[in-house]
Amino acid sequence: MTQSFFYLLINSFIFYCSTLSAQTINVAQEPRAQYKRDEYLSTLLVKALEAANYSASLNHIIVHPHQQRTLITLQNNDVDLYWSMTSPERETLAIAIKIPLYRGYIGKRALVTQRALLPQFKNITTLEQLKPLTAVQGHDWPDTKVLSHNGLNVRPLANYEAMFGLTATGRIDYFPRSFIEVGSELTEVSNSELAIVPNIYLHYPAAFYYFVSKDKPELAQAIEQGLTKMQKTGEFLALFNKYFRDDLNALPFNEAKAIEIKLVNPHFTQ
Structure with a gap:
C-alpha cells in the first residue's frame, strides 16, 4: 500500500x-x-x-x-x-x-523522453519542428485528440505504465505530462533513463x-x-x-524562459 x-x-x-x-x-x-x-x-x-x-x-x-x-x-x-x-x-x-x-496547470505539459534522446529536442522551437516526432498518450484521454488535432503524431495506448516503459526504451520520442503530474510520476517510476526536455513545453486550454x-x-x-x-x-x-x-519550482526549466509551444484545443469550452 x-x-x-x-x-x-x-x-x-x-x-x-x-x-x-x-x-x-x-x-x-x-x-x-x-x-x-x-x-x-x-x-x-x-x-x-x-x-x-x-x-x-x-x-x-x-x-x-x-x-x-x-x-x-x-x-x-x-x-x-x-x-x-x-x-x-x-x-x-x-x-x-x-x-x-x-488551476490550469493540467494543460501545461512537460515532455518526458529517453535521456539519450534529449539532443534531438535541443533545436526544436516550433510546433512544425515537433511534428516528425512521436508522442504517446492514453487511448481514451482527451489529450490524445488535442495533440492529433494540432498535427502531432500520437501513439494511443491503454496501459498507463507501458507508456513510461516505451518512452524509457526510446521506442516513443516523448510523453507529455502536466506540470503537476510529472515530478511525482518520475519519482514513482524511478527510471534513470527518463528525463524532462528542459527547453520546451506544450500548452493548451484544459x-x-x-x-x-x-x-x-x-x-x-x-x-x-x-x-x-x-x-x-x-x-x-x-x-x-x-x-x-x-514540484513546480523543481521543474528543470525556467517557465518564463523555456519555449512554450501553444496548441489549440477545440474540445474545451470554459
Missing part, C-alpha cells in the same frame, strides 16, 4: 468520524499507484464538503482503468464521483463541476473537474458551493500551493 493511498483511507475515515449522519460518497479510484495529486483531490473534496456543511464519508472504489468507462459507471450508479480532465463528451455523461481543480452522477445533483451543488467558498477565502490556493509549489 503506497503512502498516498494510506493517507486517502485515513483522511476518509477521519472525515467519516467527524460526521454524525454522514452519507457515503463512492469515489472512483483508478487501479494504479496513488500520487500526490490524488491525495490533493481527495483532501480538496473533503474540505469543500466541510465548507458547504455537507455531511459525508468517502468510500474509494477501484474501477476500470479506462477513463471513459469510469464516467459511464457514474451513469450506472456504480460510483458517485470521479475526477478527470474534461471534454464535451464527458460532460454529457455526468454533472461537471466547472471549477478547474489544478481543465480537470470533479464529475458527479446525474442522480446526485445535491452533491454536485454542495461541492461547487464549497469550492467557491474556498476560492473566496484563499483556502483553495493555499492547499494547491501546499501540494504543488515545490
Whole structure:
C-alpha cells in the first residue's frame, strides 16, 4: 500500500468520524499507484464538503482503468464521483463541476523522453519542428485528440505504465505530462533513463473537474458551493500551493524562459 493511498483511507475515515449522519460518497479510484495529486483531490473534496456543511464519508472504489468507462459507471450508479480532465463528451455523461481543480496547470505539459534522446529536442522551437516526432498518450484521454488535432503524431495506448516503459526504451520520442503530474510520476517510476526536455513545453486550454452522477445533483451543488467558498477565502490556493509549489519550482526549466509551444484545443469550452 503506497503512502498516498494510506493517507486517502485515513483522511476518509477521519472525515467519516467527524460526521454524525454522514452519507457515503463512492469515489472512483483508478487501479494504479496513488500520487500526490490524488491525495490533493481527495483532501480538496473533503474540505469543500466541510465548507458547504455537507455531511459525508468517502468510500474509494477501484474501477476500470479506462477513463471513459469510469464516467459511464457514474451513469450506472456504480460510483458517485470521479475526477478527470474534461471534454464535451464527458460532460454529457455526468454533472461537471466547472471549477478547474489544478488551476490550469493540467494543460501545461512537460515532455518526458529517453535521456539519450534529449539532443534531438535541443533545436526544436516550433510546433512544425515537433511534428516528425512521436508522442504517446492514453487511448481514451482527451489529450490524445488535442495533440492529433494540432498535427502531432500520437501513439494511443491503454496501459498507463507501458507508456513510461516505451518512452524509457526510446521506442516513443516523448510523453507529455502536466506540470503537476510529472515530478511525482518520475519519482514513482524511478527510471534513470527518463528525463524532462528542459527547453520546451506544450500548452493548451484544459481543465480537470470533479464529475458527479446525474442522480446526485445535491452533491454536485454542495461541492461547487464549497469550492467557491474556498476560492473566496484563499483556502483553495493555499492547499494547491501546499501540494504543488515545490514540484513546480523543481521543474528543470525556467517557465518564463523555456519555449512554450501553444496548441489549440477545440474540445474545451470554459
